[in-house]
Structure formats: structure tokens, C-alpha cells
Amino acid sequence: MDPDGGVTFSDLPADLVEVVQALDPSRLLVCETGPAAGRAADAEGPGAFDLRPVSLDGGEVVLLDQRRLPAEEVYLRLRTAEEVASAIRDMVVRGAPAIGIAAAMGLAADLTNAGEEVSARRFEAAARVLREARPTAVNLAWAVDRMARVFEEVRGGDASAIREALRAEALRILDEDIAMNRAMGRHGADLVPDGATVMTHCNAGALATGGYGTALGVLRAAREAGKRLRVIACETRPYLQGARLTAWELVREGYDVTLITDNAAGALMARGEVTCVIVGADRIAANGDVANKIGTYTHAVLAHRHGVPFYVAAPSSTLDPATPDGSRIPIEERPPDEVTSFGGTRVAAAGVRVRNPAFDVTPWPLVTAIITERGVHRPGPEGYEFVSRA
Ligand code: MRU
8 A cells, every 4th residue: 555545556456456457457557446536626525526537647547447336436547548448448437528538648648658759650559549449439539639630730849848738638628528518517407497307328427528427417507506306317238337327426426316227218208207318429420310328219219209308418529520420320339248247147048149239329300409518409400400510
């Protein structure tokens, strides 16, 4: 144990060592544990602003290991683009805005730890591995492109100026994300009536962003405005982001939150128990088709059937005007064992074939409104025109 309360690699329990070995333990410096480790300087107690899933500490990217929640709060410190890309692939950090921020910080850290080799070749290799870590969330490529533009501007300068410019841009991406979430929250809160029961899917909260959250940011803003709320968190098979992450995030802040199986969503809507649905997004195509966590489309169809408003909250970093519609969005397929096992125990018959698409696409006519940091956008006859103009 070091004097600041961090633990060294050798202090870790055996099962955690196994997990971090996948992240190239030779490069892993320290894992910090406990709620204070990734807490923001402005935190006063448990709340949206004390949760920092991604931060940059000198030449290290500090990630709250979301695979271990809600059992343990463990922070990993990573130094290279390859390590951050593995962490994104393995869902140490997940959620569209959060993986974009992690990638930007991964680039800054990689070049900080590159010794004298602050070259275009090094930057491009790091950018490639990060950009390819996961395919669906456009925020990842968006953040890497922003970092690449800065690198182009400063590449002729000395190594320390290049490092400082990359670090400053990564921190700007983080700060802007939190500011966008706050603005989105203010706009979206008007859509949530006092006394509402809001259903959400996956985790689009502080954990999925720089902090505060998109869909959960709207709920936070509604509560800050004095509205009384109930939240229904869908468990989100197979990775359980709803049961593990959304429920954890909301319970620790004292929200009235109820967990349901994904299959129960329609029954609750049919009984009139849901005021509206609010979800996040991984990519929004030019016409307003929305890619989000698998199961979102099912909720949208059910909401439409039952006359329940279906809202999507996403920052402009999630808009993809270059992709005309949802049929062109790449959908990640994840490993079969996420479906065949539960809590590490195999539950499916041996030998069965598995499909595990991690996202689906909700066609724009099923989306009542899209909330961004710029306001609440409603569709026209051809879709959401503001996206194609982004
Ligand atoms: O596979 P994940 O956990 O990265 O999927 C995350 C989602 O689908 C979220 O709803 C989306 O990224 C919006 S996060 C603000």
C-alpha cells in the first residue's frame, strides 16, 4: 500500500490480478481502490460530480473499471494507446462519450510516455488502434479526429509543446462533454413532468460520459429543478449495464429506482406505469435513426404501441451526418460467452450457436424527440434535419 492509499499491483487480490493481466500488467503502474480514487475536486459527497470514470493524471489515463461494478470501485492507470484500446474493447470503460474521452486521453498519454519518439508515425499508430477498438459509437472516431487535427497543427514543434497541446485538447474534450451533458439536462428536464416514472435502458449516466450523463443527466436536471421522479432501469441483457451500473449510480444518489428485466418493459407500459422512456445513443445517422444498446429498439416499438413518449439524449459528438441512415451504422457483435454464461457460470446448452449484437437501430419515426446540448429537436416529414446539418 502506498502512503496515499493506492495499492500496488502486488497488493491486489488474485482474481483482480487475473483481470488486469489482460491489460498488459507490465505497463500497469498502480490500481487505486475506493470511492475517493477517481473523485473530482469539486465533489462534496456522493453525487453525479464525484464520479469520474475517465481522467488524466500526468502521463496516465485513470479508468474506473466498470467490469467490477457494483461489487468494487477499482481504478486502473494506463500509459499507452494499446492499453487504453484494450480497456475500451474489454469494457473497463464503456458508453459512447466515455470511450471517446478515454481515446483522446490515451493519445495524450501515449505520446507523453513515448520518450523522444513524438513522431507522426507514433501518433498515427496510436490513433489507429484506438479508433478501431469498438465500431459503433461514433464518439470514438470523433475524438481521435479532434486529436489528429491538433497534432497536425503542432507536429513541427518540439516534443514538449506537442505533448502539452494533446493533453490540453484531451482535457477540453472532457470538459466540453460535461458541459454538454449539463446543457442537455436543462433542455430535457422540461420534457419530464413532476411525478413522472421514467424508463431507461443500459447506462447513459455519469459512468458512460465525462460525468453527469446524457439520459441520466436529464433525470438529474429534472430532480435539481425540484421534480419528483421514479426511475425504471431495464437490466440490459446480456452485459447488465442497467442492473450493474445504472442501478448503482442512481441508488448511491438516493433516486427512487426500480430494476426490471428487459422483458417486463412492455407489460409495465401496457399498465400505464411508464410516463416516458429516455435513453442515450452511440450514433445518430443523418436522418435521425439512432443506434443504441441492444434492446432499445424493442422499447421504442413498445412505447409507440402504448403512446409513451420515447426520447433520446445525446451530445453533438454522437451525431454522424456522414452516415445517411441507420442501415449504414456498423453494429458490433460481442463474444458468445456474454450470452451463454451468467455471472461466470455457463447457463446455455453446450454446442448452441449464438448471436450477440451489442447495439440495434431505432428508426427515427419511433423517436419522439432528440435532446442535445443545443435544445430539444423534433422530426420533420423526412426525419431529423438538424443531424444532417451538424
Ligand atoms: O456497450 P456499451 O455499454 O458501451 O453501450 C453503451 C450504450 O449503449 C449507451 O446507451 C450509449 O453509449 C449512450 S452513453 C451516454
